[in-house]
Amino acid sequence: MATEDRGPAPIERPEGKHLHAVPDDRLAVVGKPWRKIDARARVTGQTRYADDLSAPRMAFCKLLRSTQAHARIVRIDTSAAEAMPGVYAVLVGKELPIAFGILPVSQDEHTLCIEKVRFVGDPVAAVAAVDEDTAWEACRRIVVEYAPLPVVSDVFESAATDPQAPAEHRIHDYGRVGNFHRQENLEFGDLAQGFAESDLVREDYFFFEGNTHLPMEEHATLAQFDPDGKLCVQSSTQTPHYLHRALAKVLAEHVPAHKIRVIACPNGGGFGGKSDPFSHEIAVAMLSIKTGRPVKITLTREEVFYTHRGRHPVLMRSRIGVSRSGRIKALDFESHLDGGSYGSYGTASTFYTGALQCVTYQVENYWFRGARHFTNKAPCGPKRGHGTPQPRFALEVQLDKLAVELGLDPVRIRRDNLTEANSLTANWMRIGTQSLRQCIDKVVDGSRFLERWQKQPYGKGLGLACSSYLSGAGLPIYWNALPHSGVQLKLDRSGLVTVFCGSTDIGQGSNSILAYVVGEVLGLEPQDLRVVTSDTDLTPVDLGSYSSRVTLMTGNAALQAAERARDLIVPHVADKLGVPRNRIGFAKGRVFDVGDPDRGMPFADAVQLAESKLGTLGTTGSYRPPKSPARYKGGGVGPSANYSYTAAVVEVDVDPETGIYKVPRVWVAHDIGRSINPCLVMGQVEGSVYMGLGEAMMEEMSYRPDRFGVHKIPSMLDYKSLTSMEMPEVTTWLVGDPDPNGPFGAKEAGQGPLLPMMPAVANAIFDAVGVRVDEVPVTPEKVFAAMELARKGKDPRVGPTRTPPVEWPEARRVRTPWQGGTGLEIEREQEELAASRGNGPKGGA
């Protein structure tokens, strides 16, 4: 083999933490558009999703769901269902009295409702039967008697809950008061001074309607309780580890944690909608225990709408103060999240509405107040962008308004406020690499924004918006000191390297990322590795496919495991070749002397050599994100190992007669650090543009308040989303500096590029027809209504004008880095100071 056939020269003894600095042309696998390792299965119909599974003697499960939005359960009579031929078991709530929930602070769900139901669609009973038709019919024969309770349908009704009302009028019995779930109040810096120093202060109100993930695959689960007392649950879940924990908790009396195995099937789309543990998953597990049969459930599309956990409707008030030149001196931001009927990820969602504004733009003084309300609707939770698209919409539209008011342009006001690389924000988020300026330049130049903005004919418009997003949450969902991601490698004599990792591929390509990273380090092609993932019996824990954490965290864990594997092999090959260890390289399936590449051996021989000296070969790697300087209470949401940045320009073409508009083109630039696989990053960016446009233009979860919380449109036909006809042409740039905290310099791609789409559309509408729609979705009806206002000489704006009254808890005040703060609340700073002066821990020795 000729030397030049061996591809790029191998990396000479790099340590993982410096790999971001290796130039692209020195990498053989990373940075190349490889096929996904499972691409063939996905295009030939061989990928086995949860509903594709079946087992001998399998029973089918159906859930009976509440027809009431809020009611006490007076009586459940299952006798007629149980008497039906073909019914194996009926399950009701009191059989599983232990509550669960994704966050430790909101363990407020039961597998099946026990005392009350909280939304139309809340699961009340479950049936296992010989087939689906029988299970449906049995559900129909279950009699549930309800005593209706007052229905809370939005944040205003929630805030108006009478504190003297009977306790059962509250949707939950926790939360500070009434139907508030959370109320947070955080102040960074000196707001009064910031506003006093401002030349211009604006106050605006915004509303972002809820919307849902709408994954193509409906949720499905197969549970098998085997004769040895072990339970196996295969499910369309993004978070097998968290499902494992929920099953262990709820089924504690039936099966211990170590006998529960959760396998996440390849997900037919997730987008955050499969990241909670769900009633249907626990119900089939219990029914399998009860019947001794495998039990499967597949939700209908209508049920997927009730299962939800999607985007929170958020009502916002934003008061911003800027200097004459547009520098942000103070931001006072208030959000009201309509959480629906359960906690879900809502505590995190609440903090996320305030976490990332300062990561994009320098805000000198920042005040965040966020309230999450319980309402009698399907529970909201995390959807792509989790809690950050709503405040992003508010801030980016408000900046646009400020630019116009100050006589600046939308580009300048953003460029002048950008955060800097390697800096701290007012709320103590630590930024690493930051290439947003480059992103803005790309989309502004590409779209000829400055030449066209406010210069096109009436009806044609361009809108600009920017964003930032985290590459994985800095903290796990439950407090612990364990790794967030683990990888094990098994090195076989055949030369096969098997990668074991608990991560879950929901279509983004996370299985392939493992193969790319390990393949790069060990000089192997991705297709030559075997990857085993998302099986709690076989694979080390990875926390799950959420918060855009998977590439960064599993990538770093895989990198550590692969480097350790190389370290096992190198000394033995070096001895055999009689060269120093730092001259051993790995490339093209060989291990060799980099000084004389013809001297070496196939990878398999190197493995055998090492195994003969060391015994069976295997390594582990693990990853925990760096400690955050945000030490104040509430500072656990927002920190990340690094942040991605995105800028986008959207073009609209509005029909002045009807308000109907089209989006013919989008320009988007994403700061990815370095792409592990640019083609997969392109897919994430384009998919984010699509999903963001859907939210911007048409997607909404809407309920009938006058019909007691019934969902208006629980079907794919009526829940409008973009089809191939509406999808614009997209011009994409991937830019950035490799980030030291990412594997090979990588940052996230799956969520950030969605964020600018909604405000960019609203800003483009303003440019086109001079009206403001301060609400998402920006529907043609709203555009038309705003144009009508303009014609009548009124304020051409459609949007909310108030937020509900709230008695906020006292603010936790934190000094900013430039005030000399420590990342702690002022109160705790003083305690620490007192302790360090010798007034500290008393008593004891």
Place this chain on the structure above:
Amino acid sequence: MDRRKTLGEFRVNGERREVAYEPHRTLLEVLREDLGLTGTKHGCELGECGACTVLIDGTPVLSCLTLAQEVEDRPIETIEGMADKGELHPLQDFSAELGASQCGYCSAGFMLAAKALLAANPAPTRDEIRAALAGNLCRCTGYVKIFEAVELAAAKQRGEPCTPSRECTHGH
């Protein structure tokens, strides 16, 4: 409900298959549950999403809205019949190449709809591709990589150059 089964013969992917099935069952159910061909997916079972698209006589139909009885003895093509003796159809090949199949759940429906398009129109424009695929929803890709895969597959079938552009795989 009358649950007595009827015996039918189906021509699936060039093979004759005898099935005893309940006469009210849809083609989707017979394919997935009686014939074990789970490559055909369902996203709604109401004819809204296109995931269950198969070809009958070469024409895309929604198998969730088709009674199995209606299509006995007519040629049915599913995703499992698209590759030829292990060699991927160009639509499959370019879908794999570009990541046009992210989660993959809608892919069978898309590729079969696209196959019918290319059979009728070997050189479709982007707008013709959009129109032909308008009945199939995809939540992952934003359709962009799907359009590009169809265009490259069409070029390959015409014997023209079909290398993905750098803009497609790396951006501008």
